[in-house]
Amino acid sequence: MLPIINVIFSSLNVHARQNFARATFQFVILFQPILLSFLLYMMLRGSNPVHAGEYIVVSSGLMNLWSSIIFSSAGDIDRERYMGTLECIYVSPSDFRLIFLGHVLGNLLLGLFSMVLSSICVVFLFGLQVHIENPAEFLCAFTLSILSFTAISLLIGLIFTLSRSARILMNCLEYPIYILCGLVFPISVLPKALQFIAYVLSPTWAAQLLRESMAGIQNIRIFYFDLIALSILILVYFLLTIVLFKKIDRRVRIDGTLGVH
Amino acid sequence: MDQEKQSEYIIEVQNLVRDYVSHKGVFRKKKHTVRAVNNLSFFVKKGEIFGLLGANGAGKTTTIKILTTLLAPTSGSVSILGLDPMTQAKALRPRISFVFGGERSLYWRITGRENLNYFSDLYHISNEIKKRRIPELLELVGLKDHADERVETYSKGMKQRLQIARCLVNDPEIIFLDEPTIGLDPIGARDLRNIVKMLAKQGKTVLITTHYMYEADEICGRVAIVNKGKLVALDTPANLKAQTEHTSVIELHLNEKDDALLKGLNQIKEIDQIRANHTDQYESVSLQCKEPRTVFPQLFPLIGTGHLLSVRTREATLEDVYIHYVSQSPH
Numbered sequence: 001m002l003p004i005i006n007v008i009f010s011s012l013n014v015h016a017r018q019n020f021a022r023a024t025f026q027f028v029i030l031f032q033p034i035l036l037s038f039l040l041y042m043m044l045r046g047s048n049p050v051h052a053g054e055y056i057v058v059s060s061g062l063m064n065l066w067s068s069i070i071f072s073s074a075g076d077i078d079r080e081r082y083m084g085t086l087e088c089i090y091v092s093p094s095d096f097r098l099i100f101l102g103h104v105l106g107n108l109l110l111g112l113f114s115m116v117l118s119s120i121c122v123v124f125l126f127g128l129q130v131h132i133e134n135p136a137e138f139l140c141a142f143t144l145s146i147l148s149f150t151a152i153s154l155l156i157g158l159i160f161t162l163s164r165s166a167r168i169l170m171n172c173l174e175y176p177i178y179i180l181c182g183l184v185f186p187i188s189v190l191p192k193a194l195q196f197i198a199y200v201l202s203p204t205w206a207a208q209l210l211r212e213s214m215a216g217i218q219n220i221r222i223f224y225f226d227l228i229a230l231s232i233l234i235l236v237y238f239l240l241t242i243v244l245f246k247k248i249d250r251r252v253r254i255d256g257t258l259g260v261h
Numbered sequence: 262m263d264q265e266k267q268s269e270y271i272i273e274v275q276n277l278v279r280d281y282v283s284h285k286g287v288f289r290k291k292k293h294t295v296r297a298v299n300n301l302s303f304f305v306k307k308g309e310i311f312g313l314l315g316a317n318g319a320g321k322t323t324t325i326k327i328l329t330t331l332l333a334p335t336s337g338s339v340s341i342l343g344l345d346p347m348t349q350a351k352a353l354r355p356r357i358s359f360v361f362g363g364e365r366s367l368y369w370r371i372t373g374r375e376n377l378n379y380f381s382d383l384y385h386i387s388n389e390i391k392k393r394r395i396p397e398l399l400e401l402v403g404l405k406d407h408a409d410e411r412v413e414t415y416s417k418g419m420k421q422r423l424q425i426a427r428c429l430v431n432d433p434e435i436i437f438l439d440e441p442t443i444g445l446d447p448i449g450a451r452d453l454r455n456i457v458k459m460l461a462k463q464g465k466t467v468l469i470t471t472h473y474m475y476e477a478d479e480i481c482g483r484v485a486i487v488n489k490g491k492l493v494a495l496d497t498p499a500n501l502k503a504q505t506e507h508t509s510v511i512e513l514h515l516n517e518k519d520d521a522l523l524k525g526l527n528q529i530k531e532i533d534q535i536r537a538n539h540t541d542q543y544e545s546v547s548l549q550c551k552e553p554r555t556v557f558p559q560l561f562p563l564i565g566t567g568h569l570l571s572v573r574t575r576e577a578t579l580e581d582v583y584i585h586y587v588s589q590s591p592h
Contacts, residue, residue, distance in 0.1 A: 006382050006385075007383060007385075010379055010383070011382075011383075014368060014371060014375070014379045017371060018368055083365055083368075084361060085365070085366055085367065085368060087331055088366050088380070088427075091330050091331060091350075091354050091359075092354065092380070092383035092384055093351070093383070094382075094384075094385070099383065250333070253330075253347070256281065258331060259326070259361075
């Protein structure tokens with residue numbers, strides 16, 4: 001057990017430091033939360049909705065968490081491929097999924113920091129109030145949200161080992177998720193077919209649960225149903241990561257996609 | 262190969278083939294296959310420094326990637342320490358290591374020591390061993406005084422030496438070095454060759470790829486010459502050079518290209534091989550022959566006035582042997 005923790009922690013430490021030294025990542029973590037919060041605030045200001053503070057905190061927080069995952073966790077694969085380190089870590093005796101879990105957790109930690117930054121921005125800059133009406137349920141929803149982002153990030157990262165075009169895919173994945181998962185506006189305005197896709201993506205449920213538990217749960221049965229749905233999705237993502245790894249491992253060695261030279 | 266002889270080898274490569282398939286066209290329907298390794302066979306003994314020589318694109322890196330579990334072979338069989346790199350990678354990986362040439366394969370934004378620490382953790386090296394081994398490795402590669410500086414501040418040579426240290430964190434039985442001295446200055450390259458020789462003295466088996474013939478000549482016990490993925494020669498450097506024993510090379514440096522000269526040289530039957538090269542400073546023509554004295558009288562009348570910058574004769578080297586084999590192998 002100790003070597004496993006050691007691998008995860010060591011990986012977290014190295015990659016969080018590597019990433020935080022990059023200007024793009026610094027922008028995503030330090031400036032983007034402020035910009036996104038400002039954007040959402042300006043969008044909502046005219047309509048003056050109740051729970052605007054909670055809405056902005058959850059939306060900009062999750063948008064930022066998603067950006068940090070896409071541009072770091074998933075982007076890490078591509079960066080490491082071009083740095084030549086992907087091959088080195090891949091052939092080490094440690095399970096690649098554990099090494100990558102370290103990457104993901106490091107980026108999540110930095111992503112969470114931007115959630116805090118976004119909250120500070122909403123409260124002190126825009127003077128909005130942010131409450132957590134159901135703290136226990138919020139804690140539950142928050143834990144599951146973090147787990148779900150970890151699971152989806154692991155899955156995407158593994159899939160990205162398959163292609164040398166990961167960078168293009170990475171860039172294409174940012175905004176569609178903002179739209180599909182109802183991070184900016186309700187998914188009910190989307191066409192039915194797109195709504196179906198939204199419901200197999202965990203950020204949709206995470207956003208819903210966090211907003212509800214902060215603003216006050218209207219129907220506890222619906223809340224728990226959403227909680228179960230998110231848990232099932234997390235399980236599915238983790239299972240897919242486990243099951244697909246063997247196939248992906250074989251494929252990357254057949255196609256030779258771990259390196260660029 | 263009989264059973265007894267087989268057991269002394271810890272790397273066995275038989276009829277190895279690797280194809281790269283790419284898809285072209287707008288709809289990527291056009292399949293294009295390139296054979297990088299073509300029916301390659303060789304065996305390496307324990308404790309040996311074995312060289313794979315070949316030009317760029319000869320299939321050296323692809324071969325190393327297959328041997329180090331990174332790439333699947335298309336066909337043929339590979340056994341490293343009695344294990345199949347494709348199906349028994351988990352058992353094999355802790356016992357081998359590799360370095361790919363150049364400055365890559367390191368984390369530049371952390372220090373050299375932190376790089377070694379991280380890779381030690383990935384190889385499940387205990388803290389106790391790590392504390393002892395990392396300073397030893399830094400000392401071995403001459404980076405003790407720069408261990409706590411960020412890798413991005415290192416010179417190319419320092420990065421390449423750090424890579425050697427990185428590949429030793431797990432105390433591997435076999436080390437695969439893919440062009441480890443590429444781009445290094447002469448002193449840096451010599452230091453690296455000395456480290457490789459030292460590792461072999463410690464009992465490590467080293468498989469090194471290079472296209473620097475003098476390097477292979479200096480450090481390798483045996484060398485395999487590979488051209489377009491095919492093995493064209495395999496022996497000790499001394500035996501390979503013996504094949505060109507009593508062979509001399511006449512080197513001409515000309516201030517401009519002389520097609521008439523090349524045409525005339527082709528008519529001299531005492532010349533075994535002609536090689537023309539262009540450099541920024543001059544045109545070089547190398548002539549392999551058994552007896553330079555018989556060539557010179559026929560040679561000078563062919564050279565146009567004012568074209569010749571210098572002429573010298575020397576013994577054939579491993580490079581000449583390499584060129585001999587590569588130019589003879591079918592394309």
